[in-house]
Amino acid sequence: MPSSVRIGNQHLAVDVSSIGAEMQALTSDDGRSWLWTGDAAYWTGRSPILFPIVGKAPDDTLAIGGTVYPMAQHGFARRSEFSLAASTPTMCRHELSASAATEAVYPFDFLLTVEHAVEGRALTVAAEVSNRDVRPLPFGLGFHPAFLWPLPGAAGRTHTVTLDNEGEPELLRLEGGLINPVPLPSPFDKGRLVLDHAMFEKDAMIFPKGAGEGLRYGAESGPALRFRFENLPNLALWTKPGAPFLCVEPWHGTAAEAGGSSELSQRPSTTILAPGATARFAFTVEILR
Template sequence: MPNIVRIENGCLAVDVSTLGAEAQAISTRDGAQWLWNGDAAFWTGRSPVLFPIVGRAPDDTLLIDGKPHPMAQHGFARRSDFTLATATGTMCRHELAASDAMRAAYPFEFLLAIEHRLEGHALTVSAEVANRGAADMPFGIGFHPAFVWPLPRAAGRPHTVRLDNEGEPARRPLRQGLLAPETEPSPFLEGRLLLDPGLFVADALIFPEGAGHGLTYAAEGGPALHFRFENLPNLALWTKPGAPFLCVEPWHGMAAEEGGPRELRDRPFTTMLSPGASARFAFTVTFPTSGETP
């Protein structure tokens, strides 16, 4: 069974599992619960980390230097047992190193470290990827946190996503989990998207470029969550129609393109990491104080 570590600071409390280094609950001191609870009737995930790919590979098979390797959607990290490396009252760091089973699917020597850290009303979740091998290492990485919809104390209110840059990024549709080649008009108008379950009937909303470095997920006249992204240029929004959650997903990497190259290194926004190098990716979400409105 996975172990759960709790970090807290008087404003926030966060429970993190060793399975997938995945947050299991986020609460504010007023008792409000902000993270989706993983109800299997809709989706068992809560806040998975996506590595070493984001999205799907054709036939769930990656090509790495021309050789096929089995790889399920979003990679193996979310179903792997991490080691708790460090924990204090307000932070915890979990690590995942390459094993023989992982090398069969992803033949690289890596270390993936996931850190959850609290500061005031803000939670920062970061990933550090290190290449411990002798060859360049391609990978994609992403975060997939699901927050309740409606937000606490906001039942019946319209909910929106507002981009800090007030942009109108183009959307790329998915077909059978692969990135379609065409673009579609943005559902944002001057940076604002009014959320409706019908938006997600055909799968997630995928924005490869132009969503910027921050956004606010809010109930009109109610609570708001503000997000800041570090080294995460891609954005997805997703729910299952009728499910009471919204996933706000910042990524550095995309699904394979329909009809496109199958090599991992050629997937959109793949990171190539040199031997001995490391790279950091992070998002910060700031929660409201009790009774706070935007």
């Protein structure tokens, strides 16, 4: 049976499930909940960890060294049982290691560690991938947290995403769940995007480069969340039109390109990790008000 652990301090409480090492709730000291609840009427996810791929593979199959394996969208980690490796009042660390089940679809020896830690009014979620194999380890790693839209106490207010770098990154769209590599004009204006559900009628908005290392998601003259990203060059924004959440998704890796190779190593922004090496990826979200 899945288990859960709660961490927190005087400002925040965070619940994390052993299934997928997925955050289930983010609550501030005033009782407000910031994370999506996973209502099945829209989407059952809350904050899944994406590994060893981000997004979809052609026909849900992945080629590794010429051999084809089944691979569901966003990989298997989000549905896997993690073990609790360590916990304190303000931190918990979960681990997923290679097994017969993972090797049947991803023939490598690896260790995936996911740590949730609170400090002040901020939560940091960090993932480390260690290559325990004798071969280079190809993979994608992404975060998929969903936050309320509107944010608590901000119903009826305009919500925006503002990039710290004031950039206007090119937009890519999905075609049958795969990346259409033809760039579209950026919806950002000097780093600012006014959110509208109509933007998501064609699925996620993907920004493969140029979104920078931080952003603010918030309501005008209201509550807001500040994000910082570590080793996560790709950004996606997603919701189902009309659903009361917004996913702010920092990635290192994207879906395969439409018409492109099914080889894992050829997917955009794939990490190729040397034997014995470890790579770290993290995001921090801070409640501003």
